[in-house]
Amino acid sequence: MARTRPTADLQNQIGQLLILGFDGTEMSPPLRSLLTRVQPAGVILLARNISEAGQTRALLRDCQACVATPLFTCVDMEGGRVDRFRDVIGPASSAAAVFATGDRNLFRRHGRIIGECCRALGLNTDLAPVVDLALPASRQVMSSRAVSADPREAVVYARAFLAGLREANVIGCGKHFPGLGEARLDTHHELPQVAKPWKELWREDLYPFRALRRQFPMVLVNHASYPSVTHDAKPASLSEKWITGVLCKKIGYRGLVLSDDLEMGAIVKSMLPGEAAVEHIRAGGDLCLICHTEELITRSWEALRREAVSDRKFALRARDAVQRVLAFKRTHRSQLRPARTPSSMRVRKLARQLWECAEQVRLEAISSRTEQEPA
Numbered sequence: 001m002a003r004t005r006p007t008a009d010l011q012n013q014i015g016q017l018l019i020l021g022f023d024g025t026e027m028s029p030p031l032r033s034l035l036t037r038v039q040p041a042g043v044i045l046l047a048r049n050i051s052e053a054g055q056t057r058a059l060l061r062d063c064q065a066c067v068a069t070p071l072f073t074c075v076d077m078e079g080g081r082v083d084r085f086r087d088v089i090g091p092a093s094s095a096a097a098v099f100a101t102g103d104r105n106l107f108r109r110h111g112r113i114i115g116e117c118c119r120a121l122g123l124n125t126d127l128a129p130v131v132d133l134a135l136p137a138s139r140q141v142m143s144s145r146a147v148s149a150d151p152r153e154a155v156v157y158a159r160a161f162l163a164g165l166r167e168a169n170v171i172g173c174g175k176h177f178p179g180l181g182e183a184r185l186d187t188h189h190e191l192p193q194v195a196k197p198w199k200e201l202w203r204e205d206l207y208p209f210r211a212l213r214r215q216f217p218m219v220l221v222n223h224a225s226y227p228s229v230t231h232d233a234k235p236a237s238l239s240e241k242w243i244t245g246v247l248c249k250k251i252g253y254r255g256l257v258l259s260d261d262l263e264m265g266a267i268v269k270s271m272l273p274g275e276a277a278v279e280h281i282r283a284g285g286d287l288c289l290i291c292h293t294e295e296l297i298t299r300s301w302e303a304l305r306r307e308a309v310s311d312r313k314f315a316l317r318a319r320d321a322v323q324r325v326l327a328f329k330r331t332h333r334s335q336l337r338p339a340r341t342p343s344s345m346r347v348r349k350l351a352r353q354l355w356e357c358a359e360q361v362r363l364e365a366i367s368s369r370t371e372q373e374p375a
Contacts, residue, residue: 010315014304015039016322017281019074019258021291025051027062034294035066038301041287041325042072045123047084053347056088057122061338070329070336072171076127077114080144089117090351093361094144095130099157101364106357107157111164111172113353118170119339120350125171127220129158131208133181141186149181151207158208162215169335174212176222176260177247178236179205187223191235191266194226201229210251217332218256219247221285223266235266237280244284256328258287263296272296274303282314286321 019042022031035043043063050056060073075084080094098110111129118126131154132138134146147157158174165172176187178201183192196205209219221243223235229242236242237259247253259280262273277288277300290297308315329336342350 010308010319010322011305012039013322013326014308014318015301016041016069016325017277017286017288017304017318018297018301019044019072019287019289020297021046021049021261021289022294023048023292025049025055026059030294032062032066034297035063038297039067039069040071041069042074042125044074044076044127044289044291045084046075046291047087050084050088050121052088053121053342057341060122064338069326070333072125072336073123074125074127075118075121075123077118077123078128078130078145079110079114082128082145085117085121088121089347090354091358092117092354093358095128095147095157095161096134096144097361097365098357099147099153101361103360103364104156104160106360106364107160108164108167110357111161112167113164113350113357115165115168115170117350117354119168120342120347122338123170124335124338125173125218126165127173127175127218128165129161129172129174130176131155131158131174131212132176132179133205135181137182137184138180141183142180146181151204152211154208155211158212159215162212169339171217171332171335173218173220173258174209174216175220177209177219178222178226178242179209180222180224181205183222183224187235187260187264187266189265191233191269192224193233194224195228196226198229201226206246206251209247209253213251213253216253216255217328218258218287219253220258220260220289221247221280222260223264237262237267237285238276238283240283242283243280248284256286256324257284259285259289261289261291262300263290263292272299274300276300278303278307278314281318281321284317286324 015038018040021044079092162172182194185192221237225233262276273296
C-alpha cells in the first residue's frame with residue numbers, strides 16, 4: 001500500500017488549530033495579512049484591544065471578514081482581577097466575592113450578565129469559569145479567581161456560571177486543567193511543579209473536571225508540571241498522559257481541549273511556542289492559544305504545517321483535531337453567529353446590571369459579617 005501524504009486540505013486548514021491575539025484596537029494591514037494567511041480558528045481580545053463597544057464589534061467584524069470559517073471570538077472575562085470590560089461597560093465582581101454570598105441564583109446571574117456583555121461586544125466565547133481550588137499554596141497567585149477549597153463547592157459555582165453563559169448564548173471554558181490549586185508559582189512567569197500525589201489530585205483537583213465533563217464545551221490545560229503523575233517536568237499542556245490519558249480517556253471528556261497561552265514564561269523559558277504548539281497537538285490538544293506576538297504566531301503556524309508534512313502520525317492527529325474544531329463550530333453555529341448590534345441604551349442597561357450585581361454582592365457580604373459578629 002502506498003504511503004499516504006497529508007492532503008492540501010490539511011495544509012490549508014492547519015490554522016484551525018490556532019487562536020491568536022494581537023495588539024491594537026482596529027484592523028491594520030499586518031493583522032489583515034496574518035489572519036488571511038493563517039485562517040485561524042479564533043481570536044482572543046484582551047483589555048488592550050477593547051476601548052468601547054462599537055469599536056470592539058467593528059474590530060471583530062473586520063477579523064471575521066478575513067477568515068472563511070466562523071471565528072471563536074474569545075475573551076477571558078471572569079470579573080474581579082480578570083475583567084476586560086471594566087473601562088468599557090463597568091466593573092464585574094470577582095468569582096470569589098459572588099460565591100461568598102452563597103446565592104446560587106446570583107452565581108447564575110453573574111454568568112448571564114457577563115455573557116450578555118460578551119455578546120454586546122461581539123464576543124462569543126468566554127474562557128471561564130476557573131475551577132482551580134482555593135488552596136493556601138496558590139492563594140497569592142489565584143486570589144479571588146478561585147472560589148473554594150472544596151471541589152464540590154467549586155462545581156456548584158461553575159455549573160451555575162456556565163448556565164448563565166448558555167442563557168446569553170456564549171460558549172464557556174473550564175480552566176486550568178488539571179488544577180492550579182497547589183501551584184505556588186505563576187505560569188505567566190515560571191513553570192510550577194505540583195508534587196501532589198495522583199490519588200489526591202483525582203479526589204480533589206480533578207473532581208470539577210470529572211463532575212462537569214459534559215457541561216464544559218472547552219477545557220483549557222495549564223502549564224504546570226506534575227512529576228508524581230508523569231515522572232518528568234513536562235507541563236500538562238504538552239503531556240499526552242494528562243490530555244489523552246487522563247482528560248479524554250479516564251475522565252471521558254469529549255469537548256475541545258486548548259492550551260493556555262503558549263507565550264507564557266512557563267513555556268518560553270524552555271522552548272519556542274512553535275515547538276510547544278506541535279507538542280500540544282501531538283499530546284491530544286485541539287487548539288493552541290498564542291496571545292501576543294505576530295512573528296511567534298506565524299512561526300507556530302509554519303511549524304504545525306512542517307510537522308504535518310514530515311510526520312504522518314502527527315498529520316493524522318492534526319487532521320483529527322481540525323475535524324473536531326470544525327464539527328464543534330457546526331454544532332455551535334448559533335453561538336458563533338454574530339448578535340445584533342446593541343443600542344447604546346442596551347449597553348447602559350448592562351452597565352447598570354453589573355453595578356446591581358456588585359451591589360448585591362457587597363450588601364450580602366456586609367450582612368454575612370454582621371451575622372457572624374458576637375452579640
